[in-house]
Amino acid sequence: xxxxxxxxPMRMSRLMVKTLREAPAEAELPSHRLLLRAGLIVxxxxxxxxxxxxxxxxxxxxxxxxxxxxxRYGAQEVHLPALHPLETWEQxxxxxxxxxxxxxxxxxxxxxxxxxPTHEEVVSHLASRHIQxxxxxxxxxxxxxxxxRDEPRxxxxxxxxxxxxxxxxxxxxADWESLDQSYQEAFDAYVRIFSRAGVPxxxxxxxxxxxxxxxxxxxxxxxxxxxxxxxxxxxxxYAANAxxxxxxxxxxxxxxxxxxxxxxxPGITTIADLAAFxxxxxxxxxxxxxYLADGxxxxxxxxxxxxxxxxxxxxxxxxxxxxxxxxxxVRKHGLIAGSASAVGLKGMRVVADPxxxxxxxxxxxxxxxxxxxxxxxxxxxxxxxxxxxxxxxRDGDLCAQCDGRLRGRRGIxxxxxxxxxxxxxxxxxxxxxxxxxxxxxxVMGCYGIGVERMLAAVIEANHDDNGIVWPPxxxxxxxxxxxxxxxxxxxxxxxxxxxSRLEAAGMSALVDDRDDSPGxxxxxxxxxxxxxxxxxxxxxxxxxxxxxxxxxxxDAEVIPLAGVVERVQAAQQAGGYGG
RNA sequence: CGGGGUGUAGCUCAGCCUGGCAGAGUGCUUCGUUCGGGACGAAGAGGUCCCCGGUUCAAAUCCGGGCACCCCGACCA
Numbered sequence: 001x002x003x004x005x006x007x008x009p010m011r012m013s014r015l016m017v018k019t020l021r022e023a024p025a026e027a028e029l030p031s032h033r034l035l036l037r038a039g040l041i042v043x044x045x046x047x048x049x050x051x052x053x054x055x056x057x058x059x060x061x062x063x064x065x066x067x068x069x070x071x072r073y074g075a076q077e078v079h080l081p082a083l084h085p086l087e088t089w090e091q092x093x094x095x096x097x098x099x100x101x102x103x104x105x106x107x108x109x110x111x112x113x114x115x116x117p118t119h120e121e122v123v124s125h126l127a128s129r130h131i132q133x134x135x136x137x138x139x140x141x142x143x144x145x146x147x148x149r150d151e152p153r154x155x156x157x158x159x160x161x162x163x164x165x166x167x168x169x170x171x172x173x174a175d176w177e178s179l180d181q182s183y184q185e186a187f188d189a190y191v192r193i194f195s196r197a198g199v200p201x202x203x204x205x206x207x208x209x210x211x212x213x214x215x216x217x218x219x220x221x222x223x224x225x226x227x228x229x230x231x232x233x234x235x236x237x238y239a240a241n242a243x244x245x246x247x248x249x250x251x252x253x254x255x256x257x258x259x260x261x262x263x264x265x266p267g268i269t270t271i272a273d274l275a276a277f278x279x280x281x282x283x284x285x286x287x288x289x290x291y292l293a294d295g296x297x298x299x300x301x302x303x304x305x306x307x308x309x310x311x312x313x314x315x316x317x318x319x320x321x322x323x324x325x326x327x328x329x330v331r332k333h334g335l336i337a338g339s340a341s342a343v344g345l346k347g348m349r350v351v352a353d354p355x356x357x358x359x360x361x362x363x364x365x366x367x368x369x370x371x372x373x374x375x376x377x378x379x380x381x382x383x384x385x386x387x388x389x390x391x392x393x394r395d396g397d398l399c400a401q402c403d404g405r406l407r408g409r410r411g412i413x414x415x416x417x418x419x420x421x422x423x424x425x426x427x428x429x430x431x432x433x434x435x436x437x438x439x440x441x442x443v444m445g446c447y448g449i450g451v452e453r454m455l456a457a458v459i460e461a462n463h464d465d466n467g468i469v470w471p472p473x474x475x476x477x478x479x480x481x482x483x484x485x486x487x488x489x490x491x492x493x494x495x496x497x498x499x500s501r502l503e504a505a506g507m508s509a510l511v512d513d514r515d516d517s518p519g520x521x522x523x524x525x526x527x528x529x530x531x532x533x534x535x536x537x538x539x540x541x542x543x544x545x546x547x548x549x550x551x552x553x554x555d556a557e558v559i560p561l562a563g564v565v566e567r568v569q570a571a572q573q574a575g576g577y578g579g
Numbered sequence: 580c581g582g583g584g585u586g587u588a589g590c591u592c593a594g595c596c597u598g599g600c601a602g603a604g605u606g607c608u609u610c611g612u613u614c615g616g617g618a619c620g621a622a623g624a625g626g627u628c629c630c631c632g633g634u635u636c637a638a639a640u641c642c643g644g645g646c647a648c649c650c651c652g653a654c655c656a
Contacts, residue, residue, distance in 0.1 A: 018589085020591095021590075021591085021605065021606075022590060023590085024590070025590090025591070025592085025649080026585085026648060026649045026650090027649090028649080028650075043648090045648090046647080046649090100654090101654080101655085118655095118656090147656080149655075149656090151654080151655075152580070152653080152654065153650095153651095153652090153653095153654085155649085155650080159656095160656090164656070167656090218656095227655085228655095310653085322653095324653090412656090413655070413656060414656070415656070416655090416656065448655095449656065450655090450656030453656055454656085482615090484614075484615060485614075485615095517613085517615090517616085517617075518614065518615045518616065518617095519614095519615075519618075520616085520617050521615090521616085521617090522615075522617085523616065523617050526616090547615090
């Protein structure tokens with residue numbers, strides 16, 4: 001649990017760190033500001049940071065927690081190359097689907113390589129060399145390794161990097177039932193990892209993409225500054241990424257189909273205006289949205305009171321790429337934005353949400369300006385090529401599973417567990433012979449955790465106005481010793497005694513021996529955030545010992561030197577993060 | 580890639596509009612006084628004013644182009 005047992009306490013005067021009184025202007029997130037102010041990281045370029053000794057110690061402790069929990073359930077650590085031949089990515093087809101995020105390079109013989117953004121292909125290659133029989137399954141491999149992604153927008157300090165450490169694990173099973181168990185083991189390990197590291201997370205259902213796959217869950221750290229929209233039911237435990245979230249849609253206004261008729265709607269181009277103008281509800285209208293799916297025009301229709309979920313739409317279309325049409329494309333395909341409908345539409349695919357198909361007598365566009373149609377009915381007036389749930393769940397919507405309501409929250413994805421299935425084992429040739437001698441593809445799962453992102457979240461979740469408040473499990477040092485009055489014989493001898501006691505107990509300590517004022521030292525101690533602060537000073541000695549203060553609590557107390565180790569241990573236990 | 584913002588001392592920023600000695604705070608060095616919550620005095624060091632080009636007697640300042648960084652959206656751990 002303590003990798004640095006027996007090491008001498010680190011002297012602040014020797015530690016390669018410089019705290020900053022003010023954070024650089026570009027840093028906005030608390031974690032970003034504190035990482036820079038405490039000198040844990042130093043920027044090199046957008047999305048690239050150097051870790052200082054202090055920052056790297058935290059990184060290593062997080063890695064240790066991850067390794068222990070992965071090893072605990074039998075996952076086996078490996079190391080895979082970060083440099084991959086381009087052919088490996090062509091073999092899976094992801095050289096094109098992941099195209100823009102891949103960093104490309106060539107060797108001296110002009111052979112093309114990429115820097116690995118993830119390792120499904122390579123681990124599949126490795127596994128394929130081993131797996132021959134069902135007797136070789138199941139197993140889970142993992143590594144903690146650098147990933148490279150040419151992100152469109154690195155951001156938030158350690159939140160979104162171009163080079164980062166990921167703990168990525170891959171399970172190989174003979175069938176889906178066995179995968180369920182491997183998946184559950186990984187899931188349980190993740191719960192323990194985040195709990196130990198002091199990162200509160202919620203597991204939410206996530207989109208598994210158009211590439212097949214089955215269950216997929218994300219471990220999300222809830223924070224206003226998060227980039228993901230999460231929906232949580234206030235009634236049952238349902239939690240899902242907005243991309244995936246299911247909800248109960250309001251019922252349609254019932255009625256027998258009436259004859260279609262044109263109505264003049266001068267200047268009306270939005271659903272809200274249309275409903276107000278005609279004195280009807282938004283759910284009595286049909287909303288039209290236009291997309292380009294892999295370059296092909298797609299007409300999308302949904303009931304007017306709902307929004308389109310682009311992830312669900314992409315999946316329904318099995319499209320790799322989906323973008324809303326810009327004005328030029330809208331014109332090019334002869335669509336009238338604000339007055340469009342699928343009635344009489346030709347030359348493009350039509351995708352509809354069931355709500356637009358089931359509701360009778362909707363008001364839809366007439367495909368000419370300032371005009372709409374009343375009483376449009378699916379089947380009679382238009383027909384969708386694809387009918388699929390493409391509605392976006394929003395804050396306040398009804399839960400699909402209980403009578404509760406969904407609440408929208410923001411969050412950052414810390415980890416992802418995903419039942420991949422056989423996509424990669426088919427592409428990369430990972431197969432085995434079953435009991436009957438038939439060739440089968442291994443069923444895979446993959447499980448990722450972003451280490452730096454987790455570090456940032458630890459700080460987001462554990463800080464106050466004065467600085468970081470490390471959970472004992474990941475603090476760079478167990479104890480921060482502030483020395484006041486160095487040169488005084490009693491202070492010097494007490495410090496020496498304290499240091500040897502801490503060392504003997506296997507506790508790591510940072511000793512602020514700098515020739516600075518007490519105020520500077522106390523403020524730095526708060527900023528750096530070690531769980532326990534011990535002050536050695538003439539005043540404390542006069543009061544019978546050294547002063548001990550917990551970072552997460554306000555008051556200090558003087559205790560005899562002999563009681564220090566015991567108190568520090570108690571504080572570590574009380575931290576609530578099983579070390 | 581679209582939109583917005585910023586670039587001047589290690590850090591935070593002023594100066595730019597209205598062209599004319601490159602500045603403040605903080606940090607750093609030295610000396611002295613201090614010594615329990617970012618002390619005080621004195622003396623110093625520190626600059627490609629993001630880059631390239633243009634205008635001008637003269638450019639941090641005006642004009643053109645480029646780059647970098649940050650923030651918001653489409654993607655991910």
